Amino acid sequence: MKRVVMKFGGTSVGNGEHIRHVASLISNHLNKDYQMVVVISALKRVTDKLIEASKEAKSGNRDHVHKLLQKTTKKHVAAARNAIKNKQIRDEVEQTLKTILDELEKVLTGIIYLGELTPKSKDYVLSFGERMSTLIVWGALRDLGLNVQYFTGKDAGIVTDSNFGEARPLIKVTLHEVKQKVEPLLEKGIIPVVTGYIAANQDGEITTLGRGGSDYTATIIAAALEADEVWIWTDVDGLMTSDPKIVPSTKVISELSFQEAIELAIFGAKAMHPKALEPAMEKEVPVRIRNTFNPQSLGTLIVKEQKIKAKDVVKGTTIIKNLALINISGAGMVGTPGTAAKVFDMLGKNNINVLMISQSASEANISFILHRDGLERAVSTLEIALLGSGLIREVTAEDDVCVVAVVGAGMKGTPGVAARLFGAIARKGLNVRMIAQGSSELNISFVVKETDGEKAVRAIHEEFKL
Amino acid sequence: MRIILIGYGVVGQSLTQIFTQRRAELIKNYGFHPRVVAIVDRRGAAVNPKGLNLEKTLSLKAERNTVAAHHERGHPGMSALNVIENVDAETIVEATPTNIKDGEPGLSHIKTALKTGKHVVTTNKGPLALALPVLTELANYNKAYLKFSGTVGGGTPVLDLAKRCLMGDRILSIRGILNGTTNYILTEMDGRHITFEEALNNAQKLGYAEANPSMDVDGLDAACKLVIMANWIMNKRVTLKDVSIQGIRNVTLQALKEAAKRDCTIKLIGSINEKLKVAPTEISKQDPLCVGGVLNAVTFVSEFAGEETIVGRGAGGMETASAILRDLLDIKQNLATRLMS
Ligand SMILES: NC(=O)c1ccc[n+]([C@@H]2O[C@H](COP(=O)([O-])OP(=O)(O)OC[C@H]3O[C@@H](n4cnc5c(N)ncnc54)[C@H](OP(=O)(O)O)[C@@H]3O)[C@@H](O)[C@H]2O)c1
Numbered sequence: 184m185k186r187v188v189m190k191f192g193g194t195s196v197g198n199g200e201h202i203r204h205v206a207s208l209i210s211n212h213l214n215k216d217y218q219m220v221v222v223i224s225a226l227k228r229v230t231d232k233l234i235e236a237s238k239e240a241k242s243g244n245r246d247h248v249h250k251l252l253q254k255t256t257k258k259h260v261a262a263a264r265n266a267i268k269n270k271q272i273r274d275e276v277e278q279t280l281k282t283i284l285d286e287l288e289k290v291l292t293g294i295i296y297l298g299e300l301t302p303k304s305k306d307y308v309l310s311f312g313e314r315m316s317t318l319i320v321w322g323a324l325r326d327l328g329l330n331v332q333y334f335t336g337k338d339a340g341i342v343t344d345s346n347f348g349e350a351r352p353l354i355k356v357t358l359h360e361v362k363q364k365v366e367p368l369l370e371k372g373i374i375p376v377v378t379g380y381i382a383a384n385q386d387g388e389i390t391t392l393g394r395g396g397s398d399y400t401a402t403i404i405a406a407a408l409e410a411d412e413v414w415i416w417t418d419v420d421g422l423m424t425s426d427p428k429i430v431p432s433t434k435v436i437s438e439l440s441f442q443e444a445i446e447l448a449i450f451g452a453k454a455m456h457p458k459a460l461e462p463a464m465e466k467e468v469p470v471r472i473r474n475t476f477n478p479q480s481l482g483t484l485i486v487k488e489q490k491i492k493a494k495d496v497v498k499g500t501t502i503i504k505n506l507a508l509i510n511i512s513g514a515g516m517v518g519t520p521g522t523a524a525k526v527f528d529m530l531g532k533n534n535i536n537v538l539m540i541s542q543s544a545s546e547a548n549i550s551f552i553l554h555r556d557g558l559e560r561a562v563s564t565l566e567i568a569l570l571g572s573g574l575i576r577e578v579t580a581e582d583d584v585c586v587v588a589v590v591g592a593g594m595k596g597t598p599g600v601a602a603r604l605f606g607a608i609a610r611k612g613l614n615v616r617m618i619a620q621g622s623s624e625l626n627i628s629f630v631v632k633e634t635d636g637e638k639a640v641r642a643i644h645e646e647f648k649l
Numbered sequence: 650m651r652i653i654l655i656g657y658g659v660v661g662q663s664l665t666q667i668f669t670q671r672r673a674e675l676i677k678n679y680g681f682h683p684r685v686v687a688i689v690d691r692r693g694a695a696v697n698p699k700g701l702n703l704e705k706t707l708s709l710k711a712e713r714n715t716v717a718a719h720h721e722r723g724h725p726g727m728s729a730l731n732v733i734e735n736v737d738a739e740t741i742v743e744a745t746p747t748n749i750k751d752g753e754p755g756l757s758h759i760k761t762a763l764k765t766g767k768h769v770v771t772t773n774k775g776p777l778a779l780a781l782p783v784l785t786e787l788a789n790y791n792k793a794y795l796k797f798s799g800t801v802g803g804g805t806p807v808l809d810l811a812k813r814c815l816m817g818d819r820i821l822s823i824r825g826i827l828n829g830t831t832n833y834i835l836t837e838m839d840g841r842h843i844t845f846e847e848a849l850n851n852a853q854k855l856g857y858a859e860a861n862p863s864m865d866v867d868g869l870d871a872a873c874k875l876v877i878m879a880n881w882i883m884n885k886r887v888t889l890k891d892v893s894i895q896g897i898r899n900v901t902l903q904a905l906k907e908a909a910k911r912d913c914t915i916k917l918i919g920s921i922n923e924k925l926k927v928a929p930t931e932i933s934k935q936d937p938l939c940v941g942g943v944l945n946a947v948t949f950v951s952e953f954a955g956e957e958t959i960v961g962r963g964a965g966g967m968e969t970a971s972a973i974l975r976d977l978l979d980i981k982q983n984l985a986t987r988l989m990s
Contacts, residue, residue: 529988559698560737563651563684567739567981568988571680578682 186369186410187212190222190379190401194418195475196316197227199265205416206266206323208478209374213329218369220404221331221376223320224397225312226262229255237308240294248291256284259315266323276322280315287311302347306381306391310335313378313397321376331374336392336400337383339375340364340407345384349393352382352403354462361407369408377404395456402470406462413463415455416475421483422447422454424499424649429637434649436483436498443498443590444470444485446626450588451503460485496593496600497647502636506538507558507582508616510550511565513575517546522574527551529568535561539586539628541617550617552630555582584616585636588628589643595624605629607646613639650981651700652683653736653767655729655758656744657690657710660772660799663966664742664973665703681981687736693717693725694732729754733761740980742973743771749869749889752776763787763795768984770976772799772969778873778889781880794983796976797881801827801874804968805961806975807947811882818951820882823921825947826938827874829963830858830865831897831917835929836941839905839914845898857943867896868917868927875919875927882949887925895928914939 189209196202209221225233236251259280267273290308294300314335321333340360343350365375379397382390392399398415405413421435422444439447441464448454455470463470464487473482516522523542526549530537539552553561562580569575594600601620604627608615617630631639643649654661668675668683675681684700692715695701706716717725733741741762745755756776762769764787771777776784777797788795801807811820826832830852837848849866852858864870872892879885897917908914908931916939918930932939937958940946945963950956962968 525989533988559651559686563739564988566680566682567650567984569680569985570676570682571678571981572985572989577676 184216184218185412186218186408187412187414188220188222188401188405188408188410189414189416190397191224191320191416191475192397192418193224193227193229195416196223196320199262199319201475202262202266202320202323205320205475206327206329208416208475209324210327210329213374219374220365220369220408220410221320221324221374222379222397222401222404223313223317223376224379226258226316229258229312229316230309233308233312234305236291237294237300237305240291241298241300243295243298245295248295252284252288252291255287256280259284259319263319263322266319267326269326272322272325276318279318283311283314283318303388306347306350307389309391310378310381310389313380317376317378324374324376329374330372331376332368334365334375334377336378336381337387337389338364339377339404341382341400341403343382343384343390343392345386345388345390347390350382350384350390352392353385354403356385357403358407361404365404366408393458395459398455398459399462402459402461402463402468405468406466409466410468413468413470415470415472417472418474418476419453419472420474420477420480421472422452422499425501425640425644426453429502429640430644430649432644435480437481438484438486439498440488440592441485442623442625443592446588446590446623447499447501450501450586450590450626450628452499452501455485495647496591496597497589497643497649498591498593499649500587500589500640500643502640503538503586503588504633504636505555506552506584506586506630506633507555507580508550508552508584508630509558509561509565510548510579511569511575512548512577512579514547515572515574515576516549519574522546523549526565526569530561530564533564535564539617539619539630541619552584552586552617558582581616583633584630585633586628586630587636587639587643588626590626592625594627601627603646604643607642608639611638611642613642650681650683650740650977650984651686651698651738652977653687653689653732653738653741653762654685654744655689655733655741656746656773657688657706657716658744658746659966660744660969660973661688661742662707662710663970664744665707667967667970667974669703669707679978679981680985681978683977686738687732688716689727689729689732690715690717693723694727694729695719695722696724696727696732696736697722698737729758730761733758733767734765738767739984740768740770740977742977743769743773743776744973745773747773747775747864747870747873749775749778749864749873752779756780759784759795760787763791763793766791766793768794768796768980770796770799770973770980772797772973774800774870774873774877777880778876780888781877782886782888785880794980796979797877798976799969799972800877802945802947802959802961802972803964804971805945805959805963806972807945807959807961808878808881809975810957810959811878811949815949815951815954815957818953820949820951822950823878823882823919823947824938824950825919826916826940826945827871827919827927827947827963828865828868828917829943829945830862831868831871832940832945833857833943834866835897835900835905835914835916838900838902839909840941842902844902845900866898868894869896871917871919872925872927875921875925879921879925883921885921885925892925892927894926897929900929
């Protein structure tokens with residue numbers, strides 16, 4: 184008996200046919216002696232529509248809200264009709280959908296009257312997406328004769344803080360509650376079907392888990408149930424060695440470690456959010472990323488530690504665009520210990536997020552990378568705070584850079600990787616503006632002009648034969 | 650510092666001239682790097698989040714009469730309010746024409762800026778004369794600075810003398826010649842024995858007086874400055890309607906001759922004691938306040954330091970722009986302290 188938590192993303196449950204396909208995928212595994220928990224995201228694009236509706240409600244655009252509600256209703260009713268054949272089940276699901284949608288309408292009307300959208304009410308509105316999609320999947324599974332039970336994240340026992348919009352689970356409480364509430368069903372052969380993304384604080388008010396949402400729900404539940412694996416079903420074959428749009432010969436990475444996956448995610452790979460990997464990593468539950476529409480492929484397996492083969496020192500390479508580089512310089516920084524710390528502390532307090540830092544050996548120079556849309560504010564803030572203090576002479580900026588990151592646990596302790604890497608870059612005539620190596624030595628990242636970024640990624644791909 | 654400049658007339662253009670001429674010096678000596686991210690006049694705006702090229706905006710204004718004609722950065726028809734709400738900046742400089750009926754458009758510009766957390770430097774007396782207590786509360790509530798050195802005395806640091814240099818002392822009363830145009834007219838009448846009409850005519854020819862001289866000769870401009878001083882220096886919560894105002898249209902050559910016999914002359918004096926008052930007043934020619942031409946002069950009577958009189962040009966584009974610059978530098982220093990604490 185193998186215990187697996189499966190999560191299906193928005194594309195996987197994009198419409199009624201897809202939901203039927205998902206239901207049969209689940210049912211196929213049941214025959215193979217699996218204990219399963221299923222976690223469901225909102226239908227594709229529904230969350231965006233709910234965000235739009237809540238904003239329009241806040242601005243009092245009654246008509247627009249009404250239109251969005253109608254569209255949402257139509258989409259879900261159509262999905263239910265296509266996903267569920269049995270009339271009785273279908274009627275039941277449709278009836279419940281209507282009740283849920285009535286509730287949504289009331290909530291949005293309330294927002295229209297108040298003209299106010301608090302993070303708390305926004306979370307409440309967003310919760311409707313998963314509540315409806317999960318209900319339909321639940322119906323589709325019953326339609327195939329499976330023994331299933333519907334849970335919201337709250338009912339499943341996920342308890343968070345009250346940081347609405349980006350809530351964090353009280354992890355010990357959550358693991359305990361989820362185990363108590365969900366495990367007995369598995370033992371009875373029932374499949375719990377759980378809404379992704381949404382949870383509740385200790386007072387029972389609905390919260391959402393923010394970025395990484397439904398994946399996070401899946402790994403939390405897996406950790407609580409000490410599952411054998413988490414399967415993240417999505418619309419790609421797994422994590423790629425790089426972006427297929429840049430390198431056509433990109434391959435699926437068959438296996439990597441949590442650390443590597445986190446580094447890839449931080450550096451912009453279309454991967455799981457690092458936050459969502461945490462519970463699985465903690466309890467050493469392997470995570471598999473699979474393609475709903477190509478279930479034969481085994482996808483990418485993320486595991487605790489992985490035997491490093493000599494030939495694959497580099498796992499993947501990514502690129503982060505829309506960045507800018509700021510350079511502050513001045514002899515005043517030399518021998519004034521703590522300048523850099525002070526500067527970054529000040530930036531942090533002003534919500535300016537720094538991605539990468541390098542300081543020249545002479546200390547007269549600090550360069551760092553940040554998101555481009557914050558550039559002007561950052562430069563102005565630095566100038567106001569530091570110019571004239573005697574510490575720095577000038578602040579300069581470049582707004583056309585990108586970061587290329589190379590990730591792989593094998594780089595650690597393999598001599599000459601950096602030399603090979605930068606040799607390959609140099610042979611293409613690309614100018615490296617800044618280099619940083621994470622202390623974990625799992626990644627080397629460097630900065631080049633944005634127009635050179637893709638060339639750099641291709642050069643690395645060639646050099647390390649990814 | 651990112652600055653939005655609203656109003657690109659005499660004062661606004663002078664400010665950008667100072668910025669272009671003094672760029673290196675401002676950075677080196679004051680750590681001040683002004684980036685004018687938007688300029689707005691009546692026809693629209695020019696916007697560049699990294700900072701506009703000010704040589705370019707000056708020549709555009711001179712040749713095409715509006716910054717909105719900027720071919721990459723111009724936004725014809727874009728309003729000042731739209732810019733204040735949507736362009737990121739730390740500070741706005743408000744230099745649109747003074748209006749003492751309802752303070753607009755300056756009043757809305759300043760309120761909106763403060764509400765969106767932007768610091769304000771203004772030379773526009775209208776909004777302050779009508780609503781300084783309101784604006785001060787808004788500024789405090791939004792933790793924004795509101796500075797207006799240029800509204801009284803142009804480049805002459807009248808407000809700062811009282812507020813900073815006399816810090817700790819108590820100012821008991823203020824008297825002053827607060828309007829250069831009327832002082833020019835009265836000086837001409839007295840010295841050359843010409844009538845009010847003739848003197849006004851000369852002032853208009855020389856560009857000292859507007860085509861519609863009412864703000865100046867009816868004492869309104871002086872009254873606005875009085876209100877600002879009463880609020881800022883003496884903490885009186887007053888507005889324009891609390892001032893009794895009399896202009897200089899009725900000052901006769903006869904009256905000036907009579908005064909001269911007593912070694913006196915008649916000046917348009919604004920005074921703050923228990924009451925606020927602007928009126929033609931006879932003063933001794935030996936009084937340090939008795940300055941000629943377009944000069945302004947203000948005497949502060951304080952409890953310990955006694956009488957101090959400050960004399961200066963009182964108006965002018967470059968002069969007033971220099972007061973804006975002082976305010977901006979002051980804000981920059983305060984912000985630097987705030988940021989690094
Ligand atoms: N000049 C001085 O010596 C002096 C001294 C102290 C205080 N002040 C005060 O400073 C302010 C500016 O004086 P100034 O001599 O520079 O006046 P100005 O030459 O008449 O300039 C006024 C500027 O404001 C613009 N403007 C008018 N309405 C506007 C609106 N709704 N939105 C955006 N811009 C608008 C005008 O646009 P256009 O260019 O398109 O007409 C013009 O550029 C006045 O309040 C004045 O009382 C002046």
